[in-house]
Amino acid sequence: MVIILIAVVALGGAGMGAATLIKSPQQAAVETAAPPRDVLTAAVEHRVLAQSVVARGTVTASQNVDVSPAEAAGQGASRALYTKVKVHEGTEVRFGQVLLEVSGRPVFALPGEIPAYRDLGPGTHGEDVTQLQRALSSLGRPVAPDRPGAFGPGTARAVRGLYRLLGYEPNSASTPQNAPDGTRGEEKAEEGRGRPGPGPVVAAAEVVYLKSTPARVERVKAKVGQEAGEAALTLSAGERIIKAGVAPHEKGLIRPGQKATLLSEATGQRATAEVVSVAQSPVTAKGEGEASTGSFTVRLRPDAPLPTKFATDVRVQIAAASSPGKVLAVPASAISAGADSRTTVTVESTGEPHRVEVRTGMSADGFVQVTPVGRAALSAGDRVVVGVEGGGQDAPGH
Incomplete structure (x- = not known):
């Protein structure tokens, strides 16, 4: 009797275990189905698209100039050495400012477009003389009665005044000697060729012409005591x-x-x-x-x-x-083109989601300009579907 009861209990337990393992097709489908979709939405914005x-x-800068004053050395100097560096990187440069010294001689900035390529002194002529005269006049050193382009006594007086204002004396040209063709040096200078005649000289190595201001020092390579060489300073102007x-x-x-x-x-x-x-x-x-x-x-x-x-x-x-002003805009992912060839956005509302037909405009920064078609309503703040998460569909307008 005891044996029979045990068998019944054993059979009953096996049946209960089998019942927990066996599932209907409907139950299995429910348990293995994808989780409910989370609809992703974004707000319709009223904004400027760019x-x-x-x-x-x-x-x-519009002009960059390398200052290489290797030849600017004082009279009697055996070597051209930097004796003073008066600027540093970032210094704003003004016209008439001394930038550095080479063996006691100044190198300064003047307004002009023609690079200094020769020494200018009494008797020289040319466009570069006209440029020097204009620069002197702009700094309050008139050159009258000299005519434009002719370095005469008026220009000589203005040159002396400028150098003394800067704290220096101008170099002077020695008395000119006969030229190889037998003419006097004064005659050559009067024609704008040869060396300047006796008087104050603006040495080409002592002046840097800049087209305009503002000007600034971009780079400084010169150091006091170094031998003068190329690209002592780099200036930018204009x-x-x-x-x-x-x-x-x-x-x-x-x-x-x-x-x-x-x-x-x-x-x-x-x-x-x-x-x-x-x-x-x-x-x-x-x-x-x-x-x-x-x-x-x-x-x-x-x-x-x-x-x-x-x-x-x-x-x-x-x-x-x-865009010319603020427009209605939605994320590009909200735009859907249906089988009916209509361009729409899907609006989430308290009721059922519904499609709103739109006409698209410019796009920028991931947004698209939209205009409702016909009587369709779409306003800033409405929520539009931009995708789904956790479900089979990944685009609006399904």
Whole structure:
């Protein structure tokens, strides 16, 4: 009797275990089905759309000058040595300012476009003399009664006055000797050739002509006691501009007049600028301040003068296209093209989600301009479907 009861209990237990292991097809399907979908939505925005082109840019000046005063040495000096360096990197340069000394002789800046290529003194003629006269007059040293382009007593007086204002005496040309062809040196000087006649001389090695201001010192290599050589200083002058390089497929998006922002990631400095020109041919050889080879150079002008210490390497973001004002915009992933050829967005509401037909406009930064078609309603703040998470469908407008 005991044996029979144990058998029954054993059989009953086995049946219960089997019941827990055996599932109906419907139950298995429920347990293995994908979890419910989470619908991802985003708000319809009322905003200005701007399509941007981002590039690296270099801040540079319209003129860069290397100062190499190796020949500027005082009378009687056996070697040309730097005896004073009066500027440092970042110094703003003004006209009439002494930049450095070579063996006791000054090297100073004057306004002008023609590089100094010869010594100028009494009897010399030419455009470079006219330039010197204009520079002297701009510094309050009139050259009357000399006529333009002729270095006469008026110009000599102005030269003496400038040098003495700077704290120096001008060099003087020695009495000219007979030229090889038998003419007097004075006659050669009067023709604008040969050496200057007796009187104060502006040595070519003592003057640096800069086209315009603002001007600044970009680099200083000269050190007191060193022998004078090439590129003692590097100066930049004139309007500071930005050169950026864009890829061929971006060139067509950019045109003069477009606005841009400048950012130095290193310093956090920011500024705004305007596109001045877009190169029609790609860069073939990279030079200082030029864009990368194969890219197209875009020149930009700052809206306001850049600070003296503004970074030279900047991130340039050009607003290549912009909506005329605020427009309705949705994320690009909200746009759906159905089998009925209608472009729609799916709006989530308290009721059932519904499709709203729209007409699309410009796109920028991942957003698309939309305008409801016909009597369809769509407003800023409405939630539109941009995707689903955890389900089989991954696009709106299913």
